[in-house]
Amino acid sequence: xxxxxxxxxxxxxxxxxxxxxxxxxxxxxxxxxxxxxxxxxxxxxxxxxxxxxxxxxxxxxxxxxxxxxxxxxxxxxxxxxxxxxxxxxxxxxxxxxxxxxxxxxxxxxxxxxxxxxxxxxxxxxxxxxxxxxxxxxxxxxxxxxxxxxxxxxxxxxxxxxxxxxxxxxxxxxxxxxxxxxxxxxxxxxxxxxxxxxxxxxxxxxxxxxxxxxxxxxxxxxxxxx
Amino acid sequence: xxxxxxxxxxxxxxxxxxxxxxxxxxxxxxxxxxxxxxxxxxxxxxxxxxxxxxxxxxxxxxxxxxxxxxxxxxxxxxxxxxxxxxxxxxxxxxxxxxxxxxxxxxxxxxxxxxxxxxxxxxxxxxxxxxxxxxxxxxxxxxxxxxxxxxxxxxxxxxxxxxxxxxxxxxxxxxxxxxxxxxxxxxxxxxxxxxxxxxxxxxxxxxxxxxxxxxxxxxxxxxxxxxxxxxxxxxxxxxxxxxxxxxxxxxxxxxxxxxxxxxxxxxxxxxxxxxxxxxxxxxxxxxxxxxxxxxxxxxxxx
Numbered sequence: 001x002x003x004x005x006x007x008x009x010x011x012x013x014x015x016x017x018x019x020x021x022x023x024x025x026x027x028x029x030x031x032x033x034x035x036x037x038x039x040x041x042x043x044x045x046x047x048x049x050x051x052x053x054x055x056x057x058x059x060x061x062x063x064x065x066x067x068x069x070x071x072x073x074x075x076x077x078x079x080x081x082x083x084x085x086x087x088x089x090x091x092x093x094x095x096x097x098x099x100x101x102x103x104x105x106x107x108x109x110x111x112x113x114x115x116x117x118x119x120x121x122x123x124x125x126x127x128x129x130x131x132x133x134x135x136x137x138x139x140x141x142x143x144x145x146x147x148x149x150x151x152x153x154x155x156x157x158x159x160x161x162x163x164x165x166x167x168x169x170x171x172x173x174x175x176x177x178x179x180x181x182x183x184x185x186x187x188x189x190x191x192x193x194x195x196x197x198x199x200x201x202x203x204x205x206x207x208x209x210x211x212x213x214x215x216x217x218x219x220x221x222x223x224x225x
Numbered sequence: 226x227x228x229x230x231x232x233x234x235x236x237x238x239x240x241x242x243x244x245x246x247x248x249x250x251x252x253x254x255x256x257x258x259x260x261x262x263x264x265x266x267x268x269x270x271x272x273x274x275x276x277x278x279x280x281x282x283x284x285x286x287x288x289x290x291x292x293x294x295x296x297x298x299x300x301x302x303x304x305x306x307x308x309x310x311x312x313x314x315x316x317x318x319x320x321x322x323x324x325x326x327x328x329x330x331x332x333x334x335x336x337x338x339x340x341x342x343x344x345x346x347x348x349x350x351x352x353x354x355x356x357x358x359x360x361x362x363x364x365x366x367x368x369x370x371x372x373x374x375x376x377x378x379x380x381x382x383x384x385x386x387x388x389x390x391x392x393x394x395x396x397x398x399x400x401x402x403x404x405x406x407x408x409x410x411x412x413x414x415x416x417x418x419x420x421x422x423x424x425x426x427x428x429x430x431x432x433x434x435x436x437x438x439x440x441x442x443x444x445x446x447x448x449x450x451x452x453x454x455x456x457x458x459x460x461x462x463x464x465x466x467x468x469x470x471x472x473x474x475x476x477x478x479x480x481x482x483x484x485x486x487x488x489x490x491x492x493x494x495x496x497x498x499x500x501x502x503x504x505x506x507x508x509x510x511x512x513x514x515x516x517x518x519x520x521x522x523x524x525x526x
Binding site: 070071074075077078082084088089090091092093097101102104105106149153 | 242243245246248249431432434435436437438439440441442443444445522526
């Protein structure tokens, strides 16, 4: 589904990632961990074509990312739901329209998916915040809205970059449960986090692999919790 | 990037939800509308100038080119004979449709502005004038001059080219200036729309990032901006064109005393030209925004 083969990524003369080889199989659950600045976000961006490797091969759905043009990358992103720590939204649109944005840009109007949208809002606990504007949301609400947006297209893969970075423990557990539910629905999940307690808390819920980035390489791939 | 035809179809079809993804831009939107209206207003006047100059050039060129005058300058006792001889030559000259000598009354009328109506024309050595009207093919003025020189030594042919040419040239230049002004106005509008589109695209870099994150293609993003700026240019220039045409309509009408200035305007089918301005403005905005969007989206990729 997503495969890295001897991938390196350099920026500004320095190498951020080196010799990364990893494969995210369909339906798998992965944590990506490592200290701040170790390259977790960079690796996540390589997973959906936001960055291109400077060496090696990244294959997204069996296609080398270098052979994809910008429109192809857009199509890949419809199959990969992304939740960022900073949760970027269109601040002039209400939450419901932000969540249905992937449908809008793919020509599938939210009107036709009204039932799904309501169900999704309910799933993330934002039914009563559908008409609010993003700046009016709390940190946890923003993360849940971002998660709802990431999954509205029923993507094959969900990438979450520090999804619990700005929320309290209770909310991070709630988000984690949602991600585990998605994995149980067959979605491939990759969560980047430096919060080891979050990883430990997941142990009872799902079989997860932990990928640890240190010194530009994945050092602890395949270690089960 | 979507194909231009698809973008064009989407432009007219519209998409309420897609239109909403780009934030409303308030003041800059008003500026774009105002600038488009102003440019269209000026374009109407440039067109009016150009088309009126064109009519003038045609009128001077065609009407004056088809007439010529022969002055028979001879002693009084020979004037009638030389006039008759000149008329005989003109009868056999190819390209001459009609030729006739002006009567005393007509010549007196011509001289009245300088000498008054009481002029005794017989008392002055006034040359006899022969008015020539050419047919469509025109006559060989040089050949006629040679024949007149040989057979009617007192006859001088004036085919008006000496003073007609500068007038026609001036009118043609005015016409050209009118078209150049229209082109410059169009180019300025393209530059203005490009600047506004660039500013909007740069100001919305985060919006573009979000749209890309959720799988929007460059074509989709570009289309949202193209549609917005094209409709603004179309609306603004339509308003400017209507105002410009009204202003032209309200200009004083042509009169004998008015001359060129009162003839500035549109006549006949020329009134159909200004309504094309909004469509031209829309096309310019469509192309300019498309180019700006392609460039900016490539830079932001």
